[in-house]
Amino acid sequence: MIEILAKRSPMSIALALALLGQTETTFADTTLSVDSVADTYLNSDPLLSNRDLSNFGSMQISANLPNPLKDMNVPRTMDALLAYDTAAIKAGFDAEYGAGNWRVTDVRVKWYSNYDILGIPATHPQFNVPAAGSFNISLLGNNSWFDAATAGDKGFANTGLNWDAVFGSGGAYRNLLDGAQILGTYAYTGGDFNGGNNCANEVCDPRFWDLGSNAGLFGIIGNGGLVSLFGSAADANVSYIISQRGAAGAHPQLFVSASAVPIPAAFWLFVSGCLSLFGLSARSHCLSWRRSGFHESNMV
Numbered sequence: 001m002i003e004i005l006a007k008r009s010p011m012s013i014a015l016a017l018a019l020l021g022q023t024e025t026t027f028a029d030t031t032l033s034v035d036s037v038a039d040t041y042l043n044s045d046p047l048l049s050n051r052d053l054s055n056f057g058s059m060q061i062s063a064n065l066p067n068p069l070k071d072m073n074v075p076r077t078m079d080a081l082l083a084y085d086t087a088a089i090k091a092g093f094d095a096e097y098g099a100g101n102w103r104v105t106d107v108r109v110k111w112y113s114n115y116d117i118l119g120i121p122a123t124h125p126q127f128n129v130p131a132a133g134s135f136n137i138s139l140l141g142n143n144s145w146f147d148a149a150t151a152g153d154k155g156f157a158n159t160g161l162n163w164d165a166v167f168g169s170g171g172a173y174r175n176l177l178d179g180a181q182i183l184g185t186y187a188y189t190g191g192d193f194n195g196g197n198n199c200a201n202e203v204c205d206p207r208f209w210d211l212g213s214n215a216g217l218f219g220i221i222g223n224g225g226l227v228s229l230f231g232s233a234a235d236a237n238v239s240y241i242i243s244q245r246g247a248a249g250a251h252p253q254l255f256v257s258a259s260a261v262p263i264p265a266a267f268w269l270f271v272s273g274c275l276s277l278f279g280l281s282a283r284s285h286c287l288s289w290r291r292s293g294f295h296e297s298n299m300v
Contacts, residue, residue: 028259029105029106029257029258029259030092030093030096030097030257030258030259031106031255031256031257031258032088032089032092032093032255032256032258033089033110033253033254033255033256034084034085034086034088034089034253034254035084035245035251035252035253036082036083036084036155036245036251036252036253036254037083037084037085037146037148037151037155037226037245038054038081038082038083038145038146038147038148038151038155038156038157038245039054039059039080039081039082039083039155039157039244039245039252040052040053040054040059040080040081040145040146040155040156040157040161040244041053041056041059041060041061041078041079041080041081042078042079042081042161042162042163042166042167043060043076043077043078043126043163044064044076044077044078044163044167045072045074045076045126046074047126048076048126048162048163049162049163049164049168050162050163050164050165051162052156052157052158052159052160052161052162053162054154054155054156054157054161054244055154055155055156055244055246056124056126056244056246057243057244057246057247058113058114058115058122058124058127058241058242058243058244058247059078059080059241059242059244060078060080060127060128060239060240060241060242061078061079061080061135061188061231061232061233061238061239061240061242062076062077062078062127062128062233062238062239062240063077063133063233063235063236063237063238063239064076064077064233064236065128065129065131065239066128067121067125067127067128067129069121069129070121070125071125072125072126076128077233078127078128079230079231079232079233080229080230080231080232080242081145081146081157081161081228081229081230081231082109082228082229082231082252083143083145083146083148083151083226083227083228083229084226084227084229084254085148085226086220086221086224086225086226086227086254086256087224087225089221089224089254089256090221090222090223090224091224093258097258097260097261100261101260101261102258102259102260102261103218103222103258103259103260103261104218104221104222104256104257104258105257105258105259106210106255106256106257107210107211107212107217107218107221107254107255107256107257108208108209108210108211108254108255109137109208109209109211109229109252109253109254109255110206110207110208110252110253110254110255111206111207111209111242111243111252111253112199112204112205112206112207112242112243112247112250112252113130113191113193113204113205113207113240113241113242113243114193114194114195114199114204114205114241114243114247114250115127115130115194115241116130116190116191116192116193116194116204116205116241117130117190117191117192117193117194118130118131118132118189118190119131120194122194122241127241128239129239130190130239130240130241131190131237131238131239132187132188132189132190132237132238133187133188133233133234133235133236133237133238133239133240134185134186134187134188134233134234134235134237134238135185135186135188135231135232135233135234135238135240136182136183136184136185136186136231136232136233136234137182137183137184137186137209137211137229137230137231138177138180138181138182138183138229138230138231138232139180139181139183139211139214139216139217139227139228139229139230140176140177140179140180140228140229140230141178141179141180141181141216142175142176142177142178142179142228143226143228144158144173144176145157145158145161145173145176145228146158146161148226153245153246154244154245154246155244155245155246160172160173161173177230180230181214181216183211183212183214183217183229184209184210184211184212185234186209188238188240191205192205193205199243199247199248199249199250204243204247204249204250206250208255221256227254
């Protein structure tokens with residue numbers, strides 16, 4: 001860069017340095033959110049393994065554990081599925097920054113739990129007793145488990161989706177997890193709230209889980225696509241109850257932050273160079289840059 005600037009006039013050097021400083025500016029992020037469009041869970045309990053569980057008010061991520069406190073002595077594993085339609089998020093960022101002029105900087109989910117005290121069982125026996133442990137959130141490449149157009153206010157999954165359909169021999173959704181990418185592993189440590197369905201004022205325990213910087217996830221959001229997440233136990237201890245879309249005031253949410261795309265430093269050098277040159281040679285110099293392909297389409 002020093003060699004290039006040395007061939008410029010003092011005025012152009014000052015201009016170039018000033019403009020280059022703009023490329024290093026930290027742009028303020030804008031954050032937008034959407035509720036889940038569909039959510040459900042899979043339960044290996046023989047009594048529930050063939051049922052659609054997308055409208056129970058809550059779902060669970062659990063290791064293979066029993067619930068003897070509710071006379072459920074057969075261990076059962078539970079996995080959660082959540083989907084988000086990011087079309088509105090893309091439209092919001094397009095309106096804020098202009099189409100193609102923004103980039104995703106952070107993605108988080110906000111999940112509530114209205115049964116969150118460790119060791120205290122939920123009212124319903126189909127859930128395991130909350131217990132501390134670790135769980136994974138994965139990004140699915142397969143959105144076939146729900147239909148966004150028909151999910152409705154309750155966020156229904158397809159009626160044929162259940163544990164057996166995903167994990168059973170020859171199940172209709174046996175390929176659902178193919179190509180899944182783990183976005184992160186998280187520690188659940190419990191909370192201080194157990195109770196009914198009044199989460200409107202964040203009475204229920206809400207938590208944010210950061211989904212990292214997965215390029216595939218960022219790309220889906222950048223295109224306004226559907227994001228399918230899969231929550232599963234990462235150890236033999238975890239039991240984490242999460243409110244479903246059907247729970248008032250406790251919809252599982254997706255929060256996306258984005259900022260403006262900075263203009264490349266090379267462009268500012270090009271502009272300063274053109275401003276500092278005069279006569280035919282200057283015009284020829286600038287035109288040669290444009291002929292070489294350095295034009296607006298290369299600026300993003």
